[in-house]
Amino acid sequence: MDVDAAKKYLLNKPETVLDFPFGADVYVFKVKRKMFATLAIGKMGKGDDSNNDSGNKHWWMNLKCDPDEAAILRDIFPAVIPGYHMNKALWNTIILDGSIPAGEIERMIDNSFQLVVDKMTKKDQVSILLHL
Numbered sequence: 805m806d807v808d809a810a811k812k813y814l815l816n817k818p819e820t821v822l823d824f825p826f827g828a829d830v831y832v833f834k835v836k837r838k839m840f841a842t843l844a845i846g847k848m849g850k851g852d853d854s855n856n857d858s859g860n861k862h863w864w865m866n867l868k869c870d871p872d873e874a875a876i877l878r879d880i881f882p883a884v885i886p887g888y889h890m891n892k893a894l895w896n897t898i899i900l901d902g903s904i905p906a907g908e909i910e911r912m913i914d915n916s917f918q919l920v921v922d923k924m925t926k927k928d929q930v931s932i933l934l935h936l
Contacts, residue, residue: 805906807843807863813910814841817917818935836928840920841913842866863900865909866890867916877912 805813814820814833817840823832826842833841845861869877871893877884878896883903887895898909921932 805900805904805909806902807900809906810843810863810865810900810909810913813913814843817913818932820917835917835920835932836924838920838924840868840916864888865898865900866895867898867912868894868919869896869912869915870919873915881908 811831815822817833817835820833820835820840823834824830825832829844831843832839833843843863843865845863866887866889874886874893874896878886881898881904883899883901885897885899886892888897890897896912898904898912900909921929924932
């Protein structure tokens, strides 16, 4: 999954808005004012030193995750690491380097969105679930 496909998928989640509270280099995706994903070049806008010298940088996406599943995903995929600048038990960083199938990334996005929605009031949950 490339960055454009990721942005499109994230923005198609019900009642999702794009915000930039950490600066123009960090895309923050929120549902009902609650963050469920971030997206930035390299280390959340600071570049990724592990890439080659050609200037190509991988996008990094932070997603909320169940703690047990977060650990399992890190074991399965080298491009999934503990959440950069996030609670490392509850967030993963997915490096969009092409090594993870798009369907798996979509599943991780869906789970992050659902974890955030599940913590909302029943009223907010209902308004979101009407769109699913």
